Amino acid sequence: MARASIIDGKAFAATLVDRVARATDDLIADHGIKPGLAVVIVGEDPASQIYVRNKGETTARAGMRSDTHRLPDTTTQADLLALVRSLNADPGIHGILVQLPLPAQIDAAAVLGAIDPDKDVDGFHVVNAGRLAVGLPGLVPCTPLGSALLLKDRLGDLSGLHAVIVGRSNIVGKPMAQLLLAENCTVTVAHSRSRDLPALCRSADILVAAVGRPEMIRGDWIKPGATVIDVGINRVPSADPVKAAEGKTRVVGDVAFAEAAAVAGAITPVPGGVGPMTIACLLANTYVAACRANGLEPSSFDA
Numbered sequence: 001m002a003r004a005s006i007i008d009g010k011a012f013a014a015t016l017v018d019r020v021a022r023a024t025d026d027l028i029a030d031h032g033i034k035p036g037l038a039v040v041i042v043g044e045d046p047a048s049q050i051y052v053r054n055k056g057e058t059t060a061r062a063g064m065r066s067d068t069h070r071l072p073d074t075t076t077q078a079d080l081l082a083l084v085r086s087l088n089a090d091p092g093i094h095g096i097l098v099q100l101p102l103p104a105q106i107d108a109a110a111v112l113g114a115i116d117p118d119k120d121v122d123g124f125h126v127v128n129a130g131r132l133a134v135g136l137p138g139l140v141p142c143t144p145l146g147s148a149l150l151l152k153d154r155l156g157d158l159s160g161l162h163a164v165i166v167g168r169s170n171i172v173g174k175p176m177a178q179l180l181l182a183e184n185c186t187v188t189v190a191h192s193r194s195r196d197l198p199a200l201c202r203s204a205d206i207l208v209a210a211v212g213r214p215e216m217i218r219g220d221w222i223k224p225g226a227t228v229i230d231v232g233i234n235r236v237p238s239a240d241p242v243k244a245a246e247g248k249t250r251v252v253g254d255v256a257f258a259e260a261a262a263v264a265g266a267i268t269p270v271p272g273g274v275g276p277m278t279i280a281c282l283l284a285n286t287y288v289a290a291c292r293a294n295g296l297e298p299s300s301f302d303a
Contacts, residue, residue: 219259
């Protein structure tokens with residue numbers, strides 16, 4: 001039986017970062033505008049620290065201004081909101097990202113809601129969610145945007161395809177549905193209370209797994225030849241019993257990869273699939289925000 005072709009998100013993301021860097025060079029050369037991204041991190045969460053460092057390095061590599069604000073985990077909500085307000089008012093900052101999770105004393109929804117929607121490069125603000133829903137220009141959440149770019153690069157025209165999205169979060173599931181509706185897909189959003197989830201998945205030409213449960217979607221849930229986008233990033237014990245006993249872990253997706261790859265037409269791996277697209281799309285959003293803030297039409301990074 002033929003195995004699925006692998007959708008290499010790492011390679012696509014590297015190409016996208018190069019394209020954003022070239023567009024940024026042109027923006028600086030032609031208009032004297034250098035896109036600026038401010039990342040705010042509160043506390044010492046190790047995974048967040050690594051992620052923020054990678055964002056900063058990639059932003060600088062793309063020729064953009066990169067500001068990182070590291071705050072102690074004792075920071076008050078009032079102090080964080082004051083920083084957000086100052087970044088909103090800074091004309092040299094075009095994108096603001098507050099790294100989640102935040103400490104318990106801070107209301108994340110209040111902080112995200114305080115970000116200027118035109119600088120909300122994470123695409124989480126309710127205004128950007130509304131813009132996406134009604135088809136107005138806005139900033140789109142990076143993970144679903146990256147997933148959509150991978151799909152269009154692999155499949156071309158998505159019109160008429162049945163897409164099933166497993167997961168209904170505001171960060172991935174719902175915006176993914178809106179993006180695929182805009183591509184003229186027939187979209188089903190499945191979730192924890194959906195009846196006969198395996199049958200729903202088997203009806204999908206495009207299956208997007210964004211449920212946050214390791215290897216939940218099995219190979220016999222996949223329609224032969226379907227394209228599978230695995231958004232999940234889950235840490236589980238190492239497959240090696242000795243390493244597992246030492247507390248070592250491995251990263252898996254929401255899809256049982258080996259099983260699914262034996263049935264699907266194409267599939268994203270974990271790691272190396274959707275994950276690298278997130279930072280690349282963050283930079284694309286920052287470039288777009290810088291253009292729009294200055295009344296310029298941004299270059300398109302569409303597939």
